[in-house]
Amino acid sequence: MICLQELMSSFLVFILCVSHCHGGCAEVDSMTEAVAGESFLLGCISCKRREEVPAHATVDWHFKPTGEDEYVHIFHYDHPHLEILNEHFFDRLEWQGTMGTQDVQTGAVFIHNVTFNDTGTYRCTFQRTLSLPKDNEYITVEKEVELIVVAEANREMLSVVSEIMMYVLIVVLQLWMFVVLIYCYRKIWAEHEARDARKALKAQKKALLNEPLHLKDKCDGVLME
Known part of the structure; x- marks a missing residue:
């Protein structure tokens, strides 16, 4: 079963991709707990307030x-170039931010093969230049992520409750289907018996109507005597 952290990381990547593809932007906070030996997404988003203004940003x-x-x-990113600047992170950082444009609004990176030495504070810095008609405007945005590395993922209460409710719902649905099957079987059986009873009654009436006349005459003679 996929752990909650992996689901949340995938969901965050999905949000980043949707925001970029559709021209929107939503500043979502990064997760703060990584599992040793796995990959972790360091999230960092800085939305440009004026979408119509061309801009260039480095992360x-x-x-x-x-x-x-x-x-x-x-780490440094200046589209389309990136640099890993510390040997502790060589071959372990992967750009997951805005692709294909220098107007960067998502500066997320993946840390692969997380170790306990990766525990600490990460600071993401956007240096954005807005190209205005009269003069350029320079904006700096900083965000911090406090990362904790654990041996195993801690399952949150919401995840546990959701899983329990899922199993309860499955059991309830199975019981409901069992009751419905019994009800339908009994209804079909009752209709079958009623149909057989109607057939027997029709057969009896038909037999009485087709009874030979000489039998009726004998009965009449006995009654006359």
Whole structure:
């Protein structure tokens, strides 16, 4: 069974793709719990407030391990080029942000093969240049993600309750179908017996109507005597 974290990561990727494809933008917070040995999506979205204005944006990711005071520059994206800048993340970071345009609004990255050393604070920085008629406007947006790495995914209460309700619903539906089958069987059997009874009654009436006349005369003679 797919764990809740994988479902939520897939759902977040779906939201990012839908937002990009349809020209809309929704700022969704990143998840904060990763499972060691698996992949994790670091989400970061900065929506451009004026869609009609052309823009160019770069995305930088910095990482501060738990217990450290300084951030380390680990990733830079400037369409169409990307750079992994820290050896701890070599071959483990994959761009999952806006594709095919320099007007970047989604700066998400995948961390593959997560380790416990990846626990810490991640800072996502957007440097956006808006191309206005009179003069360019420069905007900087920063967002942070506090990441915790665990050995196994913690199932949230909502997930547990949903699964229990699913099994209860399955059992209830099966019982309901069983009751419906019994009801239909009894109804069909009653109709069958009623049809047989009607056939027997018709046969009896037909036999009486077709009774030979000489039998009736003998009966009449006995009654006359």
